[in-house]
Amino acid sequence: MKFKLHLAALLSVVTLTLSTGNAEAAPTKVWWDGTELKKGQIGRVTMLKTGFSIFKLEDGKMVPARYVKKGEVFRVYGIYRDDVTTNYALGANLFAYRSSHRLDGSNEYFQRNLFYETPSKAKLELVKQLNN
Numbered sequence: 230m231k232f233k234l235h236l237a238a239l240l241s242v243v244t245l246t247l248s249t250g251n252a253e254a255a256p257t258k259v260w261w262d263g264t265e266l267k268k269g270q271i272g273r274v275t276m277l278k279t280g281f282s283i284f285k286l287e288d289g290k291m292v293p294a295r296y297v298k299k300g301e302v303f304r305v306y307g308i309y310r311d312d313v314t315t316n317y318a319l320g321a322n323l324f325a326y327r328s329s330h331r332l333d334g335s336n337e338y339f340q341r342n343l344f345y346e347t348p349s350k351a352k353l354e355l356v357k358q359l360n361n
Contacts, residue, residue, distance in 0.1 A: 259356045261348045264302070268360040272305040272347040274317055274325050281342040284316070284324045291316075294323055305345065317345065 259266040264273075276297045283303075285294035291314075303325065307318035316324040325343055 257359065259352055259359065261352055266348055266352055266356050267304060268356060269306050270304045270348075270356070271307065271353075272317075272345055274303050274305055274319075274343045274345050276301045276303075276343055278342050282326070283319065284326060286322055286324065291324065291326075317343075 261273075276299055279299045280296050282293040283295050283297060284291040286292075303317075303319045303323075305317045305325075306320050308327070309316050309318055309324070315327040317327055318324055327343070327345070
């Protein structure tokens with residue numbers, strides 16, 4: 230009788246330990262609509278047209294690096310504005326053209342070649358916490 234009581238108590242402890250052990254494991258990746266949110270990422274762009282160039286900065290000039298297909302998605306790590314254009318930084322010295330603007334800054338002419346979106350602040354904070 231004592232043996233059965235001890236065995237039941239031991240099985241209860243083992244079952245309880247196994248069931249709560251996995252619940253406390255911290256996530257190692259943050260997911261945003263099916264893709265991993267990376268350290269330093271502030272958003273993503275989705276290409277709306279085929280043939281739109283991704284540019285590379287070479288010798289201070291934007292040079293076409295490759296063409297994209299409609300629906301391709303790229304991570305965005307920064308937004309950079311110079312005297313004439315605004316571009317999304319995609320990493321690896323690659324940029325997606327966003328818009329042109331007047332030198333006085335009074336108006337911007339947006340291109341309809343891409344769609345930019347940002348993750349929630351909670352997801353960005355979680356990525357920051359995981360990488361510190």
